[in-house]
Amino acid sequence: MLDDIDRKLLGILSANARISLKELAAEAGLSSPSTAERLRKLDERGVITGYTVDVDPRMLGYTLQAIVRVRPLPGQLHIIERMIQEMPHCVECDKVTGDDCFVARILVRNMEELDGLLDGIAERAQTSTSLVKSTSVKRRLPALLP
Template structure:
């Protein structure tokens, strides 16, 4: 990895659909050289996948929450299986500290949040923080 590879990654992070021509102009390399570098980063596992950035508010998901959960009875595998199947959960990390996991979820209505937390209660104690829209 060198400065040019980092510039290519920065370009792809901003726009994963950026054309090779556009990237080649940014990094001052030929299109075949850029393609070769990208393929090498894919082969080496540096670039794992291409993704999109969805504005969930525009499709009705107005409520974002962070939920910490402290599991009862060491039911880690059951919880991990459950949470991996929840389509409205954006990410889930096992963490150190008072809680076992933290995850971000999005909902359309407060009732959806309440019902989801009720389900989580069977796994342990939860603490929920609502994410306010940023001003930036």
């Protein structure tokens, strides 16, 4: 379980993963060694799985973002899963229950690029695509409940 200090550290890190240990300790009201020890324990327990950078895809030329729901044809599930995993434009994919098997987030530079990607799996799966107009809630931590 997390205590209040762990939750505070995670909240601070989620807002700025590049914060220095000294600044993190000061914001959390701890010493640097105590903060480092808590972070080490959170890492060991698997609570913290990594530190990352947040990049704006538009600055890399990816002007379109699509949510693609994928329903593999009979016998094609594992092939489609591998195809999605190997697709560099796919930045996130969940295996889900319901009518579809996968929900993928794909970044592309233009509609022609999206069509080409979808054409590549069309013989093995049905797809339903929605273009993302804006993101109302960016990926974030779940509520850090006691």
